[in-house]
Amino acid sequence: MVRSISLFNTLARKVEPVAGASDQIRIYTCGPTVYNFAHIGNLRTFLFQDLMKRTLRAAGRNVRHCMNITDVEDKIIRDSQKDLPADATNEQRHGAMSTLTVRYTQAFLEDLETLRIQRPDVMPRATDHIPHMIRLVKDLEAKGLAYAREGSVYYRIAAFPDYGALAHLDKEGMRQGASEGASGDADEYERDAASDFVLWKAVKDGEPWWDSPWGPGRPGWHIECSAMGIEHLGEHVDIHTGGVDLIFPHHENEIAQSEGCLGHRWVDAWVHGEFLMVEGEKMSKSLGNFFTLRDLIEKGVDPIAFRFAMQSNHYRKLYNFSFEGLKAAENALKRIRAFRRRMEDEGAPAGQGEWKEALDPRQRLAQAREEYWAAMGDDLNTPEALAALFTLISDLNAHDDRVALGREERDEVLAFLDETDSIFAAWPKETGSLDAQVEALIEARKAAKTAKDWPEADRLRHAIQALGIVLEDRKDGSVGWRRA
RNA sequence: GGCGCCGUAGCCAAGUGGUAAGGCCGCAGACUGCAAAUCUGCCAUUCAUCGGUUCGAUUCCGAUCGGCGCCUCCA
Numbered sequence A: 001m002v003r004s005i006s007l008f009n010t011l012a013r014k015v016e017p018v019a020g021a022s023d024q025i026r027i028y029t030c031g032p033t034v035y036n037f038a039h040i041g042n043l044r045t046f047l048f049q050d051l052m053k054r055t056l057r058a059a060g061r062n063v064r065h066c067m068n069i070t071d072v073e074d075k076i077i078r079d080s081q082k083d084l085p086a087d088a089t090n091e092q093r094h095g096a097m098s099t100l101t102v103r104y105t106q107a108f109l110e111d112l113e114t115l116r117i118q119r120p121d122v123m124p125r126a127t128d129h130i131p132h133m134i135r136l137v138k139d140l141e142a143k144g145l146a147y148a149r150e151g152s153v154y155y156r157i158a159a160f161p162d163y164g165a166l167a168h169l170d171k172e173g174m175r176q177g178a179s180e181g182a183s184g185d186a187d188e189y190e191r192d193a194a195s196d197f198v199l200w201k202a203v204k205d206g207e208p209w210w211d212s213p214w215g216p217g218r219p220g221w222h223i224e225c226s227a228m229g230i231e232h233l234g235e236h237v238d239i240h241t242g243g244v245d246l247i248f249p250h251h252e253n254e255i256a257q258s259e260g261c262l263g264h265r266w267v268d269a270w271v272h273g274e275f276l277m278v279e280g281e282k283m284s285k286s287l288g289n290f291f292t293l294r295d296l297i298e299k300g301v302d303p304i305a306f307r308f309a310m311q312s313n314h315y316r317k318l319y320n321f322s323f324e325g326l327k328a329a330e331n332a333l334k335r336i337r338a339f340r341r342r343m344e345d346e347g348a349p350a351g352q353g354e355w356k357e358a359l360d361p362r363q364r365l366a367q368a369r370e371e372y373w374a375a376m377g378d379d380l381n382t383p384e385a386l387a388a389l390f391t392l393i394s395d396l397n398a399h400d401d402r403v404a405l406g407r408e409e410r411d412e413v414l415a416f417l418d419e420t421d422s423i424f425a426a427w428p429k430e431t432g433s434l435d436a437q438v439e440a441l442i443e444a445r446k447a448a449k450t451a452k453d454w455p456e457a458d459r460l461r462h463a464i465q466a467l468g469i470v471l472e473d474r475k476d477g478s479v480g481w482r483r484a
Numbered sequence B: 001g002g003c004g005c006c007g008u009a010g011c012c013a014a015g016u017g018g019u020a021a022g023g024c025c026g027c028a029g030a031c032u033g034c035a036a037a038u039c040u041g042c043c044a045u046u047c048a049u050c051g052g053u054u055c056g057a058u059u060c061c062g063a064u065c066g067g068c069g070c071c072u073c074c075a
Helices: A040-058 A074-081 A090-114 A126-142 A223-233 A244-262 A293-298 A303-311 A323-344 A361-377 A382-402 A407-424 A436-450 A454-466
Strands: A006-009 A014-017 A024-029 A062-067 A146-149 A152-155 A198-202 A217-219 A237-243 A267-273 A276-278 A319-321 A469-473 A479-483
Touching: A006 A267, A024 A040, A024 A223, A040 A062, A040 A237, A040 A267, A040 A276, A040 A293, A040 A303, A040 A407, A062 A223, A074 A090, A090 A293, A126 A146, A126 A152, A126 A198, A126 A217, A126 A223, A126 A244, A152 A244, A223 A237, A223 A244, A237 A244, A244 A267, A293 A303, A303 A323, A303 A407, A319 A323, A323 A382, A323 A407, A323 A479, A361 A382, A361 A407, A382 A407, A436 A454, A436 A469, A436 A479, A454 A469
Parallel strands: A024 A062, A024 A237, A237 A267, A276 A319
Antiparallel strands: A006 A014, A146 A152, A152 A198, A198 A217, A469 A479
16 A cells, blocks of 8 residues: 655745655665764754655655765865875875775664664765766866866856755845855855855865866765765655755755756755754753764663654654653653553453443554554654554553453554554564573462462562563463563 | 744643644552553643734734754754
8 A cells, every 4th residue: 555645845845745656766865974973963864764764665655765975075084184194195095084984884884773774775985986976077067057276166156046946045135244254265265156166176285186187186075965866866866855954055056066967857855854952952062962872872771762762753843852851762662562562462351440432443443543644644743643653552452451352453453563663663573582591480480479479479570680571470370571 | 134943731742723632750549469561530721922813813913032043064
């Protein structure tokens, strides 16, 4: 079944259905600049993209996802070259740069794995696409959209009338001084206009370089995404994503480059994720509230709780990260996971007590599924989608307390949990078995319980807990377990 | 100066021109050898403030207060 999904398109400034014509949705994502570990703000963006991609896939669409790795850039050069002698060869410079980027690319891939972020189908590296970029720049130059100055090449914004359409910049209204002083780039006065941006940078002392028609140099920041996007997804991209900060200038410049070269619309929908604050303040190294995933794990945070905290809030809303919020996410997950275990087990004998109202479990499940998809389809409204899941859990728990659900009904509920987990990846079927030592302790405790030797039963419960297993006694006398 | 976002209970948060979803925390019961899980009930006469439009506004309009973003470093 293919369900309709709509997303907020920054270009149109409204929620629009994801193009239905193409049988494969092509997504391009601006990936990490690999000069350090990703911080939780970066990761929020990658989690939002994972949410979007998984939702499209769960909705029955085919997705091809390309995420680039930026492995040549100012900060990478700064950090990788600082210990090299002034007379280092170009090969040594490239080697040092590569050593740094390979290390952090590896770290990034590990973070994706830890957070259960699906690997993109292609992850091209900028340094593998220098010829593609040069070709693109030459093409822009031939079309009169770019010009060379002293070994560098700049994009002529005045030649691209639609410039500013994505960021909705009004050239007249822009503060004159806004761009002055913001850049200490010495190249600035070589440009025809202050807002023209660089496509290819002439080499400077102490930098690695590549040969080009304009002499030795390196690519500008924006050109890599145009070149790799076109190379790996073709001349048409359905969805292009990144953080809100990339809207301008990065994505605006990508449009100018790609559309200038292709001569037609390049991207249908631009979808941007909001930023993260930390405990009410902007995250920054100087405030000491700057966290990587590894920092959180060191503090004992379950990475999946972080994943859930990010994804249970709307992606276009500023999220105020806090450890209290993480705790709340962890507790909410416990409820869903406990419900899954309950559905996996057989129903307990009917209990007593008040009951709000009788319901038809199958009909109730169908209703929850509809509500869930309506919310997810409406610009990934996860708070509302999860509300549908939580009310289902409440209702079915209450029902199961009075009238135990049958095996088939339980399996249908489990199928829905799998369906939702295919997006949230936080309440999977728990696999794995207990080792013999724990099994033996559980058997010993059962014997103690039968003998009503409560002190011994308690002692064994604690011993088992010390091994990381929490026991759950049930009404029918059986004993369930979960990992702490 | 230009463009734009946000302000809903202790915390997180959805939402609509028709009278406030959901989660976390908390409280009181039920069940229970203990524990866990679960259930039942309670937890915003009110949606920053003040006006306006309307039969009716949290939802539309205006103003005010407060927080924030972008206008060529940035997820």
